[in-house]
Amino acid sequence: MNEESVLESASVHGHRSSLIATAVGIIVALFFVVLVVSSPEDRESATSPLLGNPAPVVKSTTLDDKQFELSRRRGSWVMFNFFNSTCVPCRQEHPELVAFHAAQATAEPPTELYSIINDDSDNAVRAFFEANDGDWTKVRDDDGSIAVAFGVAKVPETWIIDPNGYVRLRFIGAVTKGLLDEKLAELQAAFEGM
Amino acid sequence: MERSRSSRLKSWPMWMLMGVVTVCLLAIGAGRDGGPLTQQERIDSITKRLACPTCDGESVFVSQASAAVNIKNEVARQVATGQRDDEEIVAFIEERFGGRVLLVPRATGFDSLVWVLPVTVLVCSVAGLAATFRRWRREQGLVPSDDDRALVARLLAEDPEDNDEVPR
Numbered sequence: 001m002n003e004e005s006v007l008e009s010a011s012v013h014g015h016r017s018s019l020i021a022t023a024v025g026i027i028v029a030l031f032f033v034v035l036v037v038s039s040p041e042d043r044e045s046a047t048s049p050l051l052g053n054p055a056p057v058v059k060s061t062t063l064d065d066k067q068f069e070l071s072r073r074r075g076s077w078v079m080f081n082f083f084n085s086t087c088v089p090c091r092q093e094h095p096e097l098v099a100f101h102a103a104q105a106t107a108e109p110p111t112e113l114y115s116i117i118n119d120d121s122d123n124a125v126r127a128f129f130e131a132n133d134g135d136w137t138k139v140r141d142d143d144g145s146i147a148v149a150f151g152v153a154k155v156p157e158t159w160i161i162d163p164n165g166y167v168r169l170r171f172i173g174a175v176t177k178g179l180l181d182e183k184l185a186e187l188q189a190a191f192e193g194m
Numbered sequence: 195m196e197r198s199r200s201s202r203l204k205s206w207p208m209w210m211l212m213g214v215v216t217v218c219l220l221a222i223g224a225g226r227d228g229g230p231l232t233q234q235e236r237i238d239s240i241t242k243r244l245a246c247p248t249c250d251g252e253s254v255f256v257s258q259a260s261a262a263v264n265i266k267n268e269v270a271r272q273v274a275t276g277q278r279d280d281e282e283i284v285a286f287i288e289e290r291f292g293g294r295v296l297l298v299p300r301a302t303g304f305d306s307l308v309w310v311l312p313v314t315v316l317v318c319s320v321a322g323l324a325a326t327f328r329r330w331r332r333e334q335g336l337v338p339s340d341d342d343r344a345l346v347a348r349l350l351a352e353d354p355e356d357n358d359e360v361p362r
Contacts, residue, residue, distance in 0.1 A: 049289050119260040144264025145271070151290035153247035153261040 048151055050167040056149035063122060063138040068114075071165065077111040077184070078161040082152045083138075084118045085128035090156045093174035098133050100177040111160075111184060116141050118155045160184065162191055236273050240280050241266050244287055245297045253297055265291075 050056070058070035070078065081097060083090050097113065104110045115138045117125050125138055141147055150159060160169040160183070168187050171179070231239065238255060244265060246257035254262045254269075265287055272283045288295055299305040338346075 119264075143267045143271075144260070145268060147261070148264050148268040148287070148290060151292070153291060 048167070048170050050150065051170060053167060055161045055165050055167050056146075058139075058146055058149065060139050060141060060146065063117070063125060063140065068137070068139050070161070073112060073161075074165055075163050077109055077163060077188070079111050079113045079180075080146075080150070080159045080161070081113065081115050082118050082147060082150070082155045082157040082159075083115045083125075084120045084155045085124045086120070087155050089174040091128075091132075093156055093176070094132050094134065096175060096177045096180075100180050101134065101136050103177070103181070109163075109188065112136075114139050116146050118147055118152070119144070160187060162187065233270075233273050236280060237266070237270050240269050240273070240283055243284055243297055244269075245295050247291050247295055265295075 055070055058068070060068050062068050085091075101113050104113065113136045115125075115134075115136065117138055117140055122140075129138070139146070147153075150157070154172075156174055158171040158175050158180070159167060162168050169183055241255035242253050244254040246252045246254050246259050246262035247265075248259050248261045249257050252259075252262070254265045257263075268287070269283055272278050272286070278286065284296070293299070293305065299308045301309050
């Protein structure tokens with residue numbers, strides 16, 4: 001092996017090493033891009049496979065022991081608010097819901113608001129509403145079937161169902177009256193144009 | 195050299211046999227039917243495959259969080275009605291809560307990378323190591339030619355402070 005061949009061999013090895021290093025760098029960069037772009041939490045926060053599809057069957061009882069069936073609310077805009085009296089964001093958004101509900105008395109078309117009680121006792125919910133106002137129907141979900149049917153893991157969550165019984169919107173986290181008014185107006189305008 | 199090649203060739207059937215036996219045992223183990231499951235066993239086995247959506251790294255089976263308990267109740271309801279098999283129940287929960295609820299990712303779509311990548315990396319690593327070891331062995335077997343010796347001697351002569359011995 002002469003000097004030239006030694007140098008040539010060293011050059012080939014160096015070239016190969018830099019190629020491997022570049023390839024590894026590209027793979028790591030691709031992983032990084034995939035991690036940044038995928039961001040599953042954000043993607044799932046606003047979406048649900050239920051959107052645009054018929055709402056799940058909901059049959060339960062209300063806090064004043066009456067039967068509740070979502071299918072019997074056809075023809076009305078329905079809003080479900082998944083709620084727990086000990087959850088801080090639920091308590092924070094409550095005044096917004098009270099204001100929204102009050103405004104629905106004169107709204108055209110009005111939206112029916114229902115609180116879906118999530119992992120909470122009747123007495124705690126009654127005490128909360130007596131102290132904080134909120135004269136709308138509260139629906140029990142003792143076995144969690146309504147929460148699972150809608151894919152609700154944490155409260156508060158708010159869902160809007162159109163008069164045909166199709167799920168139209170999902171809000172994760174606390175809502176405001178302004179946000180609800182704006183989104184409902186958009187939905188109702190689109191619904192009337194259908 | 196000839197002898198080592200011949201002994202390598204002789205050991206091949208044994209390796210092949212071991213490989214076949216391993217594959218057969220794995221196939222038997224994987225396809226083994228443990229008999230009919232009770233409803234509770236089905237509920238336990240399904241909830242062990244589901245992740246609690248509000249906790250870190252806990253299965254629905256273990257977790258006592260409200261969301262996990264709700265899912266457990268739903269699984270129990272669906273098992274009791276008998277209208278869905280285990281895969282369909284898992285698919286139902288996944289559809290509602292998203293892919294994050296699966297403790298064992300699916301082997302389709304983007305999730306399949308979780309299964310494919312480690313195997314690919316393993317195969318590439320083994321191949322790379324094998325190639326490197328072969329190259330090292332080949333290089334070790336090289337006997338320096340007269341030109342090599344002359345080159346080393348000349349380089350050493352150019353740098354008298356280098357006292358390393360010239361390999362013979």
